[in-house]
Amino acid sequence: MALDEFLAELDQLAEAAAASFASVGDASELEALRVKLLGAKNGQLKGLQKGLARVAAADKPQAGKHFNQTKQRIEDAFALAEQRLESPGTDQAASDFDATEPGLRPRLGHLHPITQTIQELKDIFGRLGFRVAEGPEIEDERHNFEALNIDPSHPARDPLDNFYLHAAGYAADPEAGGPGADVSPWLLRSQTSTVQIRVMENTPPPVRIVSLGRVYRPDTADATHYPMFHQIEGLLVDTDVTMADLKTILRVFCSSYLGEEVEVRFRPSFFPFTEPSVEVDMQWQDGWVEMGGAGMVDPNVFRAVGYDPDQVTGFAFGLGVERLCARRFGITDIRDLFKNDVRFLQQF
Ligand code: FA5
Numbered sequence: 001m002a003l004d005e006f007l008a009e010l011d012q013l014a015e016a017a018a019a020s021f022a023s024v025g026d027a028s029e030l031e032a033l034r035v036k037l038l039g040a041k042n043g044q045l046k047g048l049q050k051g052l053a054r055v056a057a058a059d060k061p062q063a064g065k066h067f068n069q070t071k072q073r074i075e076d077a078f079a080l081a082e083q084r085l086e087s088p089g090t091d092q093a094a095s096d097f098d099a100t101e102p103g104l105r106p107r108l109g110h111l112h113p114i115t116q117t118i119q120e121l122k123d124i125f126g127r128l129g130f131r132v133a134e135g136p137e138i139e140d141e142r143h144n145f146e147a148l149n150i151d152p153s154h155p156a157r158d159p160l161d162n163f164y165l166h167a168a169g170y171a172a173d174p175e176a177g178g179p180g181a182d183v184s185p186w187l188l189r190s191q192t193s194t195v196q197i198r199v200m201e202n203t204p205p206p207v208r209i210v211s212l213g214r215v216y217r218p219d220t221a222d223a224t225h226y227p228m229f230h231q232i233e234g235l236l237v238d239t240d241v242t243m244a245d246l247k248t249i250l251r252v253f254c255s256s257y258l259g260e261e262v263e264v265r266f267r268p269s270f271f272p273f274t275e276p277s278v279e280v281d282m283q284w285q286d287g288w289v290e291m292g293g294a295g296m297v298d299p300n301v302f303r304a305v306g307y308d309p310d311q312v313t314g315f316a317f318g319l320g321v322e323r324l325c326a327r328r329f330g331i332t333d334i335r336d337l338f339k340n341d342v343r344f345l346q347q348f
Pocket residue numbers: 190191192193217219224225226227228229230231271273274277290291292293294295316317318319320321322323
């Protein structure tokens with residue numbers, strides 16, 4: 001058989017196959033056509049393959065190559081038809097397209113209520129002259145406890161009340177020592193008061209900062225508690241700062257954030273790093289919710305960071321961001337803030 005004749009037969013088959021596959025209307029037609037063209041026993045391509053044996057030996061490589069290309073062309077036409085039948089409606093959709101139909105409203109995302117709260121708190125305190133300071137979430141005991149006048153026997157340091165990352169005397173990072181190395185344990189900070197220390201260590205007085213961020217405590221989750229939550233810490237150090245300044249700032253903040261009518265009360269309390277100390281409550285529904293703690297910076301804290309307590313005085317406060325956010329948006333259970341249910345979140 002002449003080579004030309006063989007090649008022409010193959011081309012004819014490929015063209016006819018492409019046209020037939022392009023016009024099949026359903027899956028059974030497609031399958032019947034596939035068997036007719038590509039069937040292993042009696043398929044037309046198989047039939048043409050017999051011609052290959054009759055081509056002169058010198059032409060066989062070219063004939064064989066063309067045969068394989070033809071087979072590929074037919075298989076491609078089949079795959080295309082299969083794809084077309086599997087995703088119907090493309091052509092149909094184009095013809096049904098109605099340019100006058102109203103479009104789909106694009107779904108806009110928005111910031112999580114906690115992020116919105118953090119931004120607003122920064123704004124309010126910014127207007128009151130407080131700069132924003134940052135601190136790490138993984139802390140050492142000096143910043144989380146010692147410099148804050150919390151001695152080793154204090155219950156707040158109990159390993160069961162904190163998320164320690166590794167035991168005392170053991171460095172998680174082998175470079176830093178390994179078992180037995182004399183390193184202070186690290187923990188996830190349990191309060192943002194750590195940032196007070198970091199700021200005072202690096203800045204001479206006067207200081208006027210807020211710091212907002214995550215803190216961690218193994219608390220059981222309920223309507224007002226979560227094991228990971230956010231605090232806003234405030235620190236003001238200057239000369240002649242008094243408790244009256246602290247109460248004024250907190251009252252001004254509360255009326256800016258929660259409204260003029262919100263009632264705030266201060267209850268005597270105790271924190272190792274402030275003296276005197278108060279707990280700050282906000283009125284909500286028929287009762288009071290604890291918003292945070294505050295007080296006048298203890299002289300021992302000033303000494304720990306190299307400030308002279310005879311020269312400076314200051315106040316500090318730490319408020320729970322989830323509770324402020326909940327009060328503001330009327331959220332009755334702070335656990336809802338962490339479920340990431342869009343139906344809940346999109347309300348705010
Ligand atoms: C403190 O953390 C002190 N560092 C606050 C402070 C700072 C006092 C500076 C004096 C000077 P306390 O443990 O009470 O205090 O926590 C402060 C606030 O964080 C609470 O009033 C509450 O609003 C919030 N809070 C505490 N635990 C949780 C929790 N598990 N989930 C959500 N919010 C919490």
